[in-house]
Amino acid sequence: MELWIVILLLCFKTEFVDGHYKRWIRNTNFGNNLNWNTGRSPCGDDSVVIPTESPPVFININTTMKEIVFPKNGMLILNSFMELGFTSNPSTSCANSGQEVEFNATYGREWVDPANWCVAKSRSDNCDADYHSLDSEKVPCPTDDVVFPPGNSYYIDLSTDMDLTVNSIYFMGLSFSTNTFSNFINSKQGKTYFKSYKPDENESHMTIRRRPCIDPASCDCGNYRSPIFDNICKMHSPFCKKPQCQSPVRPTGHCCNICGAILKCKYENGFSYDRLVDDIKKKFLQNEGNVKFIVSRIDNDIQLTLMDITGEHSVIIGQKIYEDIIDDIKHGGYKYIFSAVEIKVSGTPRNKRPSETTKTSTTLTTTTKTPATVSSTIIKPKQTWTTTTKTTGTTTTTTTQRTSQKTTTQGYGKPESGRNIKAEPIGGFSTAAVLGFTLGSLILLLLIVILLLLYRRGNMRNFSNPFTSGQFFPNIHSRFINQDNVPLDDLPSPTYHNEGGFQNPVYGAEVGSINTFKECISEMNFLGQMHHIFNVIFIQFHNYFYQCVSIFNIISLLKWYCRISVTIAYLYILVIILMLTD
Secondary structure (H helix, E strand, O other), X not given: OHHHHHHHHHHHHHOOOEOOEEEEOOXXXXXXXXXXXXXOOOOOOOEEEOOOOOOOEEEOOOEEEOEEEOOOOOOEEEOOOOOEEEOOOOOOOOOOOOOEEEEOOOOOEEOOOHHXXXXXXXXXXXXXXXXXXXXXXXXXOOXXXXXXXXXXXXXXXXXXXXXXXXXXXXXXXXXXXXXXXXHHHOOOOHHHXXXXXXXXXXXXXXXXXXOOEOOOOOOOOOOOOOOHHHHHHHHHHHHOOOOOEOOOEOOOOOOOOEEEEEEEEEEOXXXXXXXXXXXXHHHHOOOOOOOEEEEEEEOOEEEEEEEEOOOHHHHHHHHHHHHHHHHHHHOOOOOOOEEEEEEEEOOOEOOOOOOOEEEOOOOOEEEOOOOEEEEEEXXXXXXXXXXXXXXXXXXXXXXXXXXXXXXXXXXXXXXXXXXXXXXXXXXXXXXXXXXXXXXXXXXXXXXXXXXXXXXXXXXXXXXXXXXXXXXXXXXXXXXXXXXXXXXXXXOOOOOOOOOOOOOOHHHHOOXXXXXXXXXXXXXXXXXXXOOEEEEEEEEEEEOOEEEEEEEEEEEOOOHHHHHHHHHHHHHHHHHHXXXXXX
């Protein structure tokens, strides 16, 4: 029982919930200054005009006016206990009163417009001004909870022909599922809050999945993919500011170029999104209030984005983080749980002259004026790191990967403005391994050449009479495989001449040796009839003295295994003959 309790506690402790509360910040409230053509809400003795076909207007403030013109079709929602007065007298508390003030929030606000959303810590909290995100992530992701705060009126455009997915929707104090939300936006009441579709338009489909992300590595938002990303940037790109740096960079999922640094990291099992964010903030961003820091899951990578107005501080911090990650990768990657990292940094600020030269920690130097390619290799025990530098402008790209040697420390290239750097480790081999492989390959090649030469000269051809053609050894092998008996009377005499031209020392052996060899062959025939296998035949020659040393056998259950074994033994005989002939 105690064991199960401990396991459950561990499960609850390690549970990770990714996703944010995305709060809709646009409304059609009467008291919202942005909803009026004068930039202020009506007051004093203003004349108020609400155009025809306006969305619902929520009067949430106590105010006065001279008159109000209602639309033919529209809705006014009065807040509880509000006071609305009419007067022709100007008010000292209302600047420039007495004007005709027209309500101009008559069009639907786009769902895919990043300016219409903010991130909140909870459903009831206001926007978190300290939270920064990519343009694509400002729009609700599939793991986000969408909140339309009660006490407001809205007019929302879901766009056309898009598949939108969120974790949940909380609208006007109500929570919806996929079906109930679809029914609501197509109802009479829903059409006052959500823009209606034209007959020739394809509706966007909203899926409410009600399944939060519990992956410790966070979940991929996916809004950086088309078509939703195209619609996001269509709304947001016109408002991008001109970067105040040379050669700006653009993170994946962002519509605007930035000045700063982008790191893309390949994570492994055990990676924690929250731990990464906490570690980097504590170690590198304690006193860097001007630097915006964003961590995003992009497909199967983790993207770190650092930016500021000129990129000067962000580039320095990005390089420090990059170096720390590289050092961790070389020592096993146990801190960040990354196996590879790539960095891109923007150029120098526009008000500063670009650096003429850049250096790396490997004392690698190149200029930024003309394209160049420089390679530097740092070799340490058991591992090789190759750094390749390619200069095409003032944007820097650096890539580093970890190999299986986790405890080896190497030098590495430090990326700076004006260079493209790619550092990749390649698997190293020891000198002994290389020499052994080379020597073994040469020996194998030599053996193949010898066998081909023997065959070409006729020493390996199988004739009908093995003892009249000088093909003694090959036919022992051939007849044994075919389970034939070798005729012992056909063994060559000591004065036998080898017509094949190959000076085999067997033909110069003494008669006693031949008799001994006959006994060996007899044993081979006997074992062959018993379906046994002769594994190894060791023959030693010295001063033309031949002696059959020993013949082994092992029980074989498979016929093909017997044949393979005898073939190996025959190859051994050929090697020994070659050595003694030399």
